[in-house]
Amino acid sequence: MTLGQDISLYTQINGRYDFTFVGNTLNTNENSFMSTPTILTSSSADLNLASDDIIERAYLYWAGCGTGDFDVVLNGIPITAERTFSIIQTSSGWPHFSAFADITNQVQATGNGTYTLSDLDVTSFINQYFQNRTNFAGWAILVVYENNSLPLNQLNIYDGLQAVPNSIDITLDSLNVIDDVGAKIGFIAWEGDVGIANGETLQINGSILSNPPLNPSNNAFNSTNSVTGSTTLYNMDLDIYDIQNNINIGDSEAQISLASNQDYVMINAIITKLNSQLPDATVIIDNFSTSCDSGLVTLDYTIYNVNSTEVLLANTPIGFYIDGVLIGSSMTINEIPIGGSESGTITLTLPTNLNDIFTITAYVDHTNFETELVETNNTFDVEITQLISPSFNPLDNLLTCNLGLTSGLFDFSNYEFFVTDNPDLDVAFFESFENAELNTNELFNTSNYLATTTPKDIFIRIENDFGCYSITSFQLLTENCPPTIYNAVSANEDGMNDEFFIDGLRDIFVNFKLEVYNRWGKLLWVGDNSKPFWKGYVEEGIGHKEAPEGTYFYILYLNDPDYPEALTGYLYITR
DSSP, X not given: OEEOEEEEEEEEEEESEEEEEEEEESOSSOGGGOSSOOOOSOEEEEEOOOTTOEXXXXXXXXXXXXXXXXXXXXXXXXXXXXXXXXXXXXTTTEEEEEEEEEOHHHHHHHOSEEEEEEOOOOHHHHHHHHTTTOOOEEEEEEEEEEOTTSOOEEEEEEEEEEEEEEEEEEEEOSOOOSEEEEEEEEEEEESOOTTOOSSOEEEETTEEOOBTTTBOTTOSOSSOBTTTTBSOOTTEEEEEEEOTTTOOTTOOOEEEEEEEEEEEEEEEEEEEEEEOOOOOOEEEEEEEEEOTTOOEEEEEEEEEEOSOSXXXXXXXXXXXXXXXXXXXXXXXXXXXXXXXXXXXXXXXEOOTTOOSEEEEEEEETTTOOSOOSOSSOOEEEEEEEOOOOOOOOOOOOEEEEOOBTTBEEEOOTTHHHHSOSOTTSEEEEESSHHHHHHTOSOBOOTTSEEESSXXXXXXXXXXXXXXXXXXXXXXXXXXXXXXXXXXXXXXXXXXXXXXXOEETOTTTSTTOEEEEEXXXXXXXXXXXXTSOOOOSBOTTOSSOOBOOSEEEEEEEEOOBTTBOSOEEEEEEEEO
């Protein structure tokens, strides 16, 4: 039994693609046949593609005995592992390793020719691993290439690190077999021995894979290279098998089984090529917009047919969902070519009673309108904050004493805190609804505001961080408060108390009438809002018109419905 990393899907490539291998061992002979342990630190191999083959991807795998060397050199360029794998042979407790790097740019720039991998150094482990003949090192480049003469294919690349003895089962998922013609499978494997064929079998879906004489049915991993026909790829294998008769149309997975009673074989990568001509619809919401309290959201979206091998049909349906409920739909307008896309816009009416934050899911081909290469990549989620104007509390009108001609002095500064329970909202006061809407001419003297006339509306704008606002209002009102009567008159023209002054009377009780009587009840003076206050004279007296010092009486008719009874009292004149 061994411990490692399960083989799983690394990437999928669709189009007019095929694959090949280039690589070499660092062993100078099969380790089982070595008389003394020997290992190289570099080796070379040639890539020979056709002139019209275009390199699409190139992945470098290297492996060896020991804990790992993850920095190597390829054609003079340093390479550092991007991913690493390790495995423990439980019979010995000793580790082996493999590593991966994407070298697409380098191989595209180099093209055909000789590739030399160097600085892969496991020499410090050779003597130890020679004891059980698992001393090895090697490298391989998986090259994916495009050619317009190829049919449309789907390439799946799986990797990890699993080993026998005694047996392993690997499930290759994410397949889509719609045509088995030309189907093939490739293996990058390490440490297989040509001289060990004890109970060794390689099967796919229960059928034994073989390619005699290069790969006999009882010794699949035997130091061979299917690309070059080499039988001296010591202790590594680059094998490719035809599986046209081993899979069925409609299959979505394949089962690989490897058994060996003795040979220590490590599978590092598996590549499948299947003829496949299907679209692959995906969707992205590029942008969205909504406005305050509209109940609508507008989505800009793009439908892609990128990782595909067939055009995406026109009228492919698109659904838009919230919490699994369809709230709107659209469809593509034109056929979307392989690698193409189409953009669209839709305005959706939002359901009522939504949370403030909700998710819209765009789902292309949501009715399963057509079969696709991948049926699990059709959705795209976007989180949206619903723009809702803030709520507010109703406010009481403010009432103060009439200062004259319905003017009044008001303090409504605390209404900033009363109008909303949310301290994060912006609150501002305005003298008109228009100013509140435009957010101009804000009032700042809210603690000492003089209203020159009343009733007067004051408008409050309550705004949140999204720019949504609500406007409410309250009224400033005045009432005619009881006047204050100062009943001491010193009518000596010294500028102090020279008249019978009544505060809060003029321009408030505009219809008032004031009568002054002497102690014997004789009417001496009558005043109203059109006359000055009484200065201590007899209005129609004979002779001297000054009223003598003494006590006088007044009757004040306010002529106001709130004060139906006249106010009476006395005053005292001094001179």
